[in-house]
Amino acid sequence: MAARERTSKENLQVVDNHLEQDLKLVPESATLSGCEIASLYDWDYRVAYAVCMAESGGNSRAYNGSNSNGTNDAGLMQINSIHVDSGLIGDKERFDPQFNMAAAYAIYKGSGFRAWAAYNNQSYTRYL
Numbered sequence: 001m002a003a004r005e006r007t008s009k010e011n012l013q014v015v016d017n018h019l020e021q022d023l024k025l026v027p028e029s030a031t032l033s034g035c036e037i038a039s040l041y042d043w044d045y046r047v048a049y050a051v052c053m054a055e056s057g058g059n060s061r062a063y064n065g066s067n068s069n070g071t072n073d074a075g076l077m078q079i080n081s082i083h084v085d086s087g088l089i090g091d092k093e094r095f096d097p098q099f100n101m102a103a104a105y106a107i108y109k110g111s112g113f114r115a116w117a118a119y120n121n122q123s124y125t126r127y128l
Helices: 008-022 027-031 034-040 045-056 097-115 123-127
Strands: none
Touching: 034 045, 034 097, 045 097, 045 123
16 A cells, blocks of 8 residues: 655644744744745744745745756755655645745754755855
8 A cells, every 4th residue: 555645734743843842834924925934933034035035036836856866856945855755844845835944944953054055055145
């Protein structure tokens, strides 16, 4: 029997477990759009917003399926498919701005902004 894909609610629980009480998928996020959702988290908002814009142009449907290691990146913060495999976020949820940003914050908590190519290559600076 094939494994079923987790529901959005189950994925939210996975993300919530990773972030414990840091997860801020709160009602006011509904009034924010695209990279502005980064303002809900405890990180340097200007840098997070700039990284988001450099990675996806603010397009929650952005997709890069051509990484040299066989992985792909999706959504606002271009969440890599390794995070789907690890259970941090569902594949479809990578295209949901709220889930994508929550996963990005979890990744940031572990790696800082170094997890994003746009930070490492400094392309984010044009959005500051």
